Amino acid sequence: MHAYRSLQNHLLRDISHGITQMDSRVLRYFERHPGATLSDLAHYSGRDKAQLTRLIRGLRDQALLQSEVDESDRRSTRISLTAAGKAVQRSLQQQARQMSAKAVEGMSAAQQQQLRELLRRVNRNLEIP
Template identity: 50%
Template sequence: MRKSVDNVNGKVAADPGTLLDAVQAVAHLVRSRQLQALRGGQEGLTPLETRVLFYFAHHPGSSLRELTEHSGRDKGQLGRLVGGLREHGWLRAESDEVDRRVTRFFLTDEALKQQQSMLKQRRLLADAAVQGLSAAERQQLAALLEQVRANLEKVG
């Protein structure tokens, strides 16, 4: 496949497929580093357990149904996983005040400490990701990514 050349500055212009590959590669690296940070050295956690903890860190008080809808995973699988996280002291459960049939989940104090460590590592990761970019370039990148996101939301 031949790449087109930008006649203004002579740089090779990336085709849309290459651009999506680059965005996906960056997203994968970010997700991977964030999962490592959330684990905080807890080697016993699986990537899915880590993602579930990350979800409850950002959505405290969510139910299993809400987690299932967000993740698109099997409710039974997630129920077993959440049960294991509770047994290991990472999650605590409370009955919903309005509907006692609904259980709400929250990170435990130990998990919250891990979250603070993760947030610190996330800030370091974000700083490393944009190292060498000026404020104007960061703004431009944010605007371009927002446009890509908006375009993809329009696609059925």
């Protein structure tokens, strides 16, 4: 897992968006949940709201995220990706596909399937009841 994270961090630096690992997770979340709130992200990620506020502010400053006041609850702000954020997210997804292909390089289709099944089992074993 360390080699995977090291390569991921190296590639993140190389694509020159100035995106950190946590930034990429936040972008991925809002790509999958456009219009979600900071509270939604905090609940999903288990992270501290103050930390997430700083991350979101940084991504807004880079014009990757945009915020709109929720019309039904003016105290709440809905967050989504900007066009630039979507472009960066597409680049990050392409990078993830390349890393996944590299990770299973030299494995047969059967071995790759077995690996996926084993990883799913590990995830199930580690789920909190």
